[in-house]
Amino acid sequence: KQEVTQIPAALSVPEGENLVLNCSFTDSAIYNLQWFRQDPGKGLTSLLLIQSSQREQTSGRLNASLDKSSGRSTLYIAASQPGDSATYLCARNQFYFGTGTSLTVIP
Amino acid sequence: DTEVTQTPKHLVMGMTNKKSLKCEQHMGHRAMYWYKQKAKKPPELMFVYSYEKLSINESVPSRFSPECPNSSLLNLHLHALQPEDSALYLCASKNWDRPNYGYTFGSGTRLTVV
Numbered sequence: 659k660q661e662v663t664q665i666p667a668a669l670s671v672p673e674g675e676n677l678v679l680n681c682s683f684t685d686s687a688i689y690n691l692q693w694f695r696q697d698p699g700k701g702l703t704s705l706l707l708i709q710s711s712q713r714e715q716t717s718g719r720l721n722a723s724l725d726k727s728s729g730r731s732t733l734y735i736a737a738s739q740p741g742d743s744a745t746y747l748c749a750r751n752q753f754y755f756g757t758g759t760s761l762t763v764i765p
Numbered sequence: 766d767t768e769v770t771q772t773p774k775h776l777v778m779g780m781t782n783k784k785s786l787k788c789e790q791h792m793g794h795r796a797m798y799w800y801k802q803k804a805k806k807p808p809e810l811m812f813v814y815s816y817e818k819l820s821i822n823e824s825v826p827s828r829f830s831p832e833c834p835n836s837s838l839l840n841l842h843l844h845a846l847q848p849e850d851s852a853l854y855l856c857a858s859k860n861w862d863r864p865n866y867g868y869t870f871g872s873g874t875r876l877t878v879v
Contacts, residue, residue, distance in 0.1 A: 662807075692867045700872055701771075701855055702808070707867040747807055752859070752868060753821075755807035 661685075662756035664748060670762040675738050679759045681731040681748035689751050691731045693722050695744040696758075702747065706733070738763045767792060771856050771871035779879055780846060786874045788839040788856030794869070795862070797839040799831060800855040802873070808855055814839060846878045 661684040671677055681691070690709045694702040706715045706722040708731065714723040721734040731748055740763045748756040769790045778784050788797065796815045800808035813821035814833040828850075830842040839856060856871040 690867075694868075694870075699853070699875070701769075702857075702868070702870040704867045704869065749868075753810050753813075755809075758805075758807055 662748060662750050662754050664746075664756040664759050666759060667757065668760040668762075670764060671738055672764050673738060673740060675763075676734070676736050677738055677761070679733040679735070679746050679761070681733070681756050683729050683731075683750045683754075683756075685750070686726060686729060687751075688724075688726055691722075691724050692749045692752055693720075693731075693733050694747045694749065696747060697744050705746075735761075740765045767869065769856055769858050769869050769871035771854075771874050773874060774872070775875045775877075777877045777879060778843065778846065780848070782846075783842070783844045785843065786841040786854055786856075786876075788841075788858075788871055789837055790858045790869070791837055792858065792860070792869065793836075794858035794860050795836060796859040797833060798857040798859070798868070799839070799841050800857065802853040802855055804852075812841075843876075846876075848878050851877045 663682045665680045688710050692707045693705040696702050708715050708724040719736040724731045742763050745758045745760045747758045772787045798813050799811040801811055802808040810823050811825045812831045817833045828845050832840040853873045853875055855873045857868040859868050
């Protein structure tokens, strides 16, 4: 099984804070990495996709980076809002999902 | 249309029942996927179809039987399930010819086996 680990498992921050979510993978054969959010009991919403030839992608307040040599990706969320509360999942090569980070942004 | 539609949204079935989950997309995506997600766990890949042919089967028990009758439709036939098969079943699609584009997921079918 491909191992994809996300740290922390849960995170609670006050509104307005900038935060970083981490995704680590053990297999260096990576073609792309995708970040998703999932609201409770719902499907997944795609946030950002980074190809192996790229180092980062940005969309609005979100920035995702990829470091293949260290086997890590980070998702940076700027100026967090209560609506950002959800579980964030990374997926390596679009098949293998990480363990997820449950984010709560407190108003 | 930029959505993946899954039906039903909720399903309760007995262990002797036969039921089917349906997934539909009209984005012209030629790759379609079934995932299983248990509570507080990440999605686990079950099946991948590319161009209506099964390309990946992640050692899924035969009581789950996928079918891709056309490029827009993906079914998952269920028979003789166990209570531990209760989970959220997610369907996704992707443009197989454009690897720079990611998945589109449906909202899932919440399955309960009693």
